[in-house]
Amino acid sequence: xxxxxxxxxxxxxxxxxxxxxxxxxxxxxxxxxxxxxxxxxxxxxxxxxxxxxxxxxxxxxxxxxxxxxxxxxxxxxxxxxxxxxxxxxxxxxxxxxxxxxxxxxxxxxxxxxxxxxxxxxxxxxxxxxxxxxxxxxxxxxxxxxxxxxxxxxxxxxxxxxxxxxxxxxxxxxxxxxxxxxxxxxxxxxxxxxxxxxxxxxxxxx
Amino acid sequence: xxxxxxxxxxxxxxxxxxxxxxxxxxxxxxxxxxxxxxxxxxxxxxxxxxxxxxxxxxxxxxxxxxxxxxxxxxxxxxxxxxxxxxxxxxxxxxxxxxxxxxxxxxxxxxxxxxxxxxxxxxxxxxxxxxxxxxxxxxxxxxxxxxxxxxxxxxxxxxxxxxxxxxxxxxxxxxxxxxxxxxxxxxxxxxxxxxxxxxxxxxxxx
DNA sequence: CCATTAACGGGATAAGTGTCCCGTTAGCCG
DNA sequence: CGGCTAACGGGACACTTATCCCGTTAATGG
Numbered sequence: 001x002x003x004x005x006x007x008x009x010x011x012x013x014x015x016x017x018x019x020x021x022x023x024x025x026x027x028x029x030x031x032x033x034x035x036x037x038x039x040x041x042x043x044x045x046x047x048x049x050x051x052x053x054x055x056x057x058x059x060x061x062x063x064x065x066x067x068x069x070x071x072x073x074x075x076x077x078x079x080x081x082x083x084x085x086x087x088x089x090x091x092x093x094x095x096x097x098x099x100x101x102x103x104x105x106x107x108x109x110x111x112x113x114x115x116x117x118x119x120x121x122x123x124x125x126x127x128x129x130x131x132x133x134x135x136x137x138x139x140x141x142x143x144x145x146x147x148x149x150x151x152x153x154x155x156x157x158x159x160x161x162x163x164x165x166x167x168x169x170x171x172x173x174x175x176x177x178x179x180x181x182x183x184x185x186x187x188x189x190x191x192x193x194x195x196x197x198x199x200x201x202x203x204x205x
Numbered sequence: 206x207x208x209x210x211x212x213x214x215x216x217x218x219x220x221x222x223x224x225x226x227x228x229x230x231x232x233x234x235x236x237x238x239x240x241x242x243x244x245x246x247x248x249x250x251x252x253x254x255x256x257x258x259x260x261x262x263x264x265x266x267x268x269x270x271x272x273x274x275x276x277x278x279x280x281x282x283x284x285x286x287x288x289x290x291x292x293x294x295x296x297x298x299x300x301x302x303x304x305x306x307x308x309x310x311x312x313x314x315x316x317x318x319x320x321x322x323x324x325x326x327x328x329x330x331x332x333x334x335x336x337x338x339x340x341x342x343x344x345x346x347x348x349x350x351x352x353x354x355x356x357x358x359x360x361x362x363x364x365x366x367x368x369x370x371x372x373x374x375x376x377x378x379x380x381x382x383x384x385x386x387x388x389x390x391x392x393x394x395x396x397x398x399x400x401x402x403x404x405x406x407x408x409x410x
Numbered sequence: 411c412c413a414t415t416a417a418c419g420g421g422a423t424a425a426g427t428g429t430c431c432c433g434t435t436a437g438c439c440g
Numbered sequence: 441c442g443g444c445t446a447a448c449g450g451g452a453c454a455c456t457t458a459t460c461c462c463g464t465t466a467a468t469g470g
Contacts, residue, residue, distance in 0.1 A: 012416050012467045036325025052419035116321040120241025125382050132381040167376035175375045176337040177330050194405035195396040257449035
């Protein structure tokens with residue numbers, strides 16, 4: 001018995017293998033958008049991608065495996081962050097990009113599906129954690145620069161501030177499932193900044 | 206063809222019907238804790254509850270239906286909220302209860318599963334929304350009283366503040382999937398309060 | 411351009427899941 | 441306490457999904 005998935009596709013990654021992966025991941029995302037993670041099956045992915053069922057099982061093993069790989073793919077399409085020299089504007093750009101992501105039908109549904117997959121599969125959970133910690137780290141520099149410029153108190157924890165700003169948006173998306181508006185993004189920024197200016201993001205001694 | 210689920214159990218809700226519901230919901234929760242929403246099947250629920258498979262299909266229809274009913278049941282076990290006359294203490298009690306919920310193996314896993322179910326089923330999503338809006342509303346009075354006492358600015362939006370405080374905890378639980386600590390709960394409260402004292406939770410004119 | 415073999419695809423098979431029929435059990439009401 | 445029937449339970453059936461075998465295709469390297 002060979003290793004089911006990790007090996008396949010690594011020795012000859014060119015041409016066909018790459019095309020198959022692209023087709024499968026796109027089909028995966030399509031189905032996630034239409035039916036959510038619960039409605040994702042290996043069978044349908046194979047059929048929709050125009051690919052042999054065996055191939056999907058061999059390379060990805062299970063639906064959480066598909067979702068995890070899709071998440072890794074999305075992680076590589078990271079959008080560059082703004083840096084205007086004004087924290088409020090920069091963090092607003094961050095919040096708005098989160099808002100756009102969760103509001104966009106395709107990306108929002110995908111995010112929800114990946115989050116659902118993360119609740120029952122360790123591999124998907126790892127991919128999720130990796131994706132978000134990376135996204136957060138990209139914006140931390142904005143906060144650090146603001147601290148240097150004196151806009152925020154010395155020692156302000158950028159990672160925590162960035163998290164605090166996006167948390168309410170995701171909270172509405174997946175937990176309370178209320179509609180998320182652009183104003184929510186704006187409010188989240190002003191609240192995070194208000195707390196940050198008051199020193200609430202400076203760790204205790 | 207009769208109505209599949211809404212009717213059954215409403216005419217003779219006593220005795221057996223109630224016992225079956227309790228057994229099924231408990232089995233549902235057990236399986237959610239062990240395998241997550243993705244591993245929940247009608248078959249296993251019936252077997253574990255010691256109940257006919259047909260009964261589960263007739264009364265609940267689908268796995269999201271089970272989850273939605275479980276959520277309604279949990280919504281009725283609402284814990285009373287504190288009111289010590291000190292906002293910080295009260296909101297800390299709220300945050301700690303959220304922390305305990307998401308940290309507790311059984312309740313935390315159940316919450317994650319219900320959230321996963323909400324991503325692909327409208328009924329589960331409704332149950333989720335109902336559960337959380339109710340929980341939030343229970344704590345809004347604490348904020349309102351604090352405003353009356355002058356601890357917080359006039360016009361502070363209690364619902365938003367309560368949401369802002371629990372959001373980072375759920376965000377860590379289901380989105381970034383980082384460990385959630387009691388200190389996270391404490392920080393969340395102090396940050397929310399810092400923003401609230403600065404007037405960031407007072408709606409613009 | 412050819413040989414090698416990684417990777418794919420079709421189809422058969424097995425396992426699991428959802429649906430239905432109909433006989434049995436036990437709430438509810440007079 | 442006895443009849444009516446809501447609700448349950450077992451088991452057969454159909455469908456979907458997962459796994460496996462083996463022949464075919466096409467990347468890779470010389």
